[in-house]
Amino acid sequence: MNLKLRVWRQKGPEDKGRMVTYEVTDISPDASFLEMLDVLNERLILEGDEPIAFDHDCREGICGMCGMMINGVAHGPERATTTCQLHMRHFKDGDSIDIEPWRAAAFPVIKDLVVNRGAFDEIIQAGGYITAPTGTAPDAHATPIPKADADAAFEAATCIGCGACVAACPNGSSMLFTAAKVAHLGLMPQGQPERSSRVISMIEAQDEAGFGGCTNAGECTTVCPKGIPLNLIGRLNADYIKAVSGR
């Protein structure tokens, strides 16, 4: 396949940045999107150009390191797919593809397509955990958990923290990310003691980090590679109302 790429190039945080056009040729439809960029980078290096910096690691859709806007859609056109798992067979020969970094004030660009997502770690630090220091925990069977709750908690816990939800949100909101963690821990009996303090602290942390508010527009869930559902935000809101009203 032959493709025309327009890629965001930005030397560093202070650089203004711009879209640069590249032609890539002879790409296998079985190649992944990142492998296509690998091919381009190999060529750029040999031609004496700067290769395009992009984040990636596991390349199997679970680490959450990769992510870019592909034709304006976070992680590209396939639903429930990370950029590394997007394959070129979903594009047509001759296509023109625009590639941009995640855009959000809380995710400043470091270089090219690489952004700083440390704000997500800050939200987790604020309360995205269960306080259970290593030691003699009760036997794992001490507290049975209804399968439905355990399964729902698992679904929420599959969030990979890639940031696509924020990138897609017209308000730059991290509500889906926060809601997923609040739901995961709030569904487990072990998570109950800190349930109220957790939701308040995490919301505070996401506001502090500069994320916007949720307008229930639903862009986040449509691009989420793990399909985290929007109704978890409703769950978060319910927990929050309960927490602030002190019930």
Added chain:
Amino acid sequence: MTSFWTEGDAIADTAAPDGPVETRWERRQFSAKLVNPANRRKLTVIVVGTGLAGGSAAATLGEAGYHVKSYCYQDSPRRAHSIAAQGGINAAKNYRNDGDSIYRLFYDTVKGGDFRARESNVYRLAQVSVNIIDQCVAQGVPFAREYGGLLDNRSFGGTQVSRTFYARGQTGQQLLLGAYQALERQIAAGNVEMHERHEMLELIMVDGKARGIVVRDLVTGEISTEVADAVVLASGGYGNVFFLSTNAKGCNVTATWRAHRKGAYFANPCYTQIHPTCIPESGSHQSKLTLMSESLRNDGRVWVPKKAGDHREAADIPEDERDYYLERIYPAFGNLVPRDIASRAAKNVCDEGRGVGPGGLGVYLDFADAITRLGQPAVEAKYGNLFEMYARITGEDPYVTPMRIYPAVHYTMGGLWVDYDLQSNIPGLFVIGEANFSDHGANRLGASALMQGLADGYFVLPNTLGNYLASGPYQKVDANHPSVVEARAQVEERLQKFLSINGDRTVDSFHRELGHIMWEYCGMERTEEGLTKAIGLIQALREEFWTRVKVPGVGAELNQNLERAGRVADFFELAELMCVDALHRAESCGGHFRGESQTEDGEALRHDDEFSYVAAWEFAGTGAAPTLHKEDLNFEYVHPTQRSYK
């Protein structure tokens, strides 16, 4: 042949107590010196890596009150490659009442490791396994449960009891997020200083002790030196020496290799696990291979056509023309034989020209029977995400056409040599998780890696590290200490060298070529001839690398090619050591299969009389023959037998 290495003094693990294996850990914990809680915050511990081992260790040490500095090359500790582990985690809970026990897990692991692991370490691992599950449940890890609300278990990769706990096909992710959340809690509490996007490039040694590391900030390129009272390496395995592996692209050997160059012994580097159920390569663009959990083998049946060169579609091959070769050759274990056996069997049938898919490098993993027997919804509930992953990558629907699988490098049992305390031969340098060599012998059983990583990080290291720290205090070291200045200068010089070569080949092209050599000659089957040849090829390629590599950009910026150049340079040296180790071990055991050492029907043949030892290699200089130190292995409880899964 001995010109490839020299033999040095024998070594021994002096940290493990003698006596009954059941009480060794308890006695070691009691004999270990303790650090007064009030003094802990004055002691600094560096932890490199934030996977299951490093993340859990940093969190636990932070909880204990030490001042912890944690480093990872990813942008968040949550992204370490432990996150990709799919299948599950073993624990000797015997919740299924199927005859499991700590002793049986110990027995299975020693046997599964093909009698090349230490009994003391393995027994402790089995003991601690029970606590891991309790700890993880307390943290809120959403393990799979049954309708009664209790934890579900499955049988996994070569065991006949159901002792594997799991969370769909994302067990590693859920366990890592548990450790990550505990770590973030300690970061918020001020006990752990987290340094993301930082890579360790050198170990700092002062008076023969590990006292710090040199790190590069991957965003700004700034080189800094960090000193501490002890250094813990939890930097994972070195499977990426093969270029194509199931590891993440960033996984590398640099942290452990730099420590090795400073004197830490590298043990059993040739023990590599080739995982049987990966998605086959699709072309020259391939940048990594994707593993699918071998839990798939619980319900999938492996087969190839009986006839060589049969290119019909799977559906067109009638039942009696299919060879379910694992069930045929190993009737007792069938499709559940250990990984090494399943991998080599796949290679054998492909070598016979019976492979399927592009290039004939693949075998079928067929769920048709399972779908008929259990119904598609049940299969979907068990393996849904794996099927989706397969469909996404290959563009084929595994509910309709059988999956194609092929072995790929997955896990490396070798690593830095450590004693029972997980301390290397360098005082103050501790090595945990996949980065050490200790618990899996020559072959790791399924669902044991997560167990070992968390055992080391949550329960073992926090107890043994205190013993070392309590033996101090050690002299104060600052950034102006000559050893620190020298280590830093070495790093800067090396980075400058990469940038100045300005040749005509990319880092990746060298890495790919190195990977080909390793897969060809140091992969599933190794021979003296092939390994000798490989060593020559690697040396020549290494020299070429240092004259022809082209690394664009500068050092003081985010420069991903500069990062890779350093990693690949270390892989070159490691690759050579792996080949030397594989060459010296003229027996087949576990993940190491020597063509010269097999039974008449092609099974691995171990030589306990000659090779029942750990090969711990000492660095003797770049290109110089390494020194071999042997640690004899004694089996008081599980007596070596040739493995038979027939």
Added chain:
Amino acid sequence: MAIESIGFMHWTNSDGVPTVKFVAVDTSAPAGKAARQKAGPGRPAGARKPAVGRSSARSTVVLKIIMAVSGIVLVGFLFAHMAGNLKIFVGQESFDHYAHWLREIGEPALPPVWALWIMRVGLLVSVIAHIVSAAVLTVRARKARPVRYAHRPKVQGSYAARTMRWGGVIVFLFIIWHLLDMTTGTVHPEFDPAKPYANVISAFAPERWYVTAFYVLAILAIGFHLRHGIFSAVRTLGQQSARGERIAKTIALVLSVILVAGFLSVPFAVLTGLVS
């Protein structure tokens, strides 16, 4: 006393027309990057406690809750308003009597017009709360997403959701105009405070087609606004089940359609001569 008002709040011409001023916007919304700090020894252990109070009162979620509650109050008003409007189909007497009754609610417990004013104040507070929250959230959202994408994607979520802000502005401008038209009569050429029925008929006179057009546009904007707004409010107040979501979406759609149909029926009836 002359009958001079119908409806709950703004179809009146009594003294002191409620006005809604654009209220200053919270500019202390935290900046993203600057707030980033490496956690380290400086961050005290156990500093995170449930902080109900100043900081959570300004949280984005609290602002959303304020929007949801005030929005629901305003939806309730719109239904009452629409019901009042529909009395025009019963006849002039009924319509005018209804408008008169509004001023007498609460009598004799309350003096005349007090109840009406209490309601007006309630509505005013709701409108202000709704708009101020929306403005603060909009500013924060702009700050949170300062750079636009070069490739503007098509909307994947809900269109109604993406038009909330512009729709809200249109509705707000309409309300101001509508008060001037039907309550104070400032822009109404034939306004007579004593004849609400006649005022309605003359407001939608064919020669004032642009008034009718603006009215129709605003009502449609309200419909869109509520289609997402009602659903969103329910989610903000904690609705979380999949079934609840379907129900909320259906209710939002049905209520929006009823409101639009109800409000549009009056100008339609006037234009077609059903009411004259």
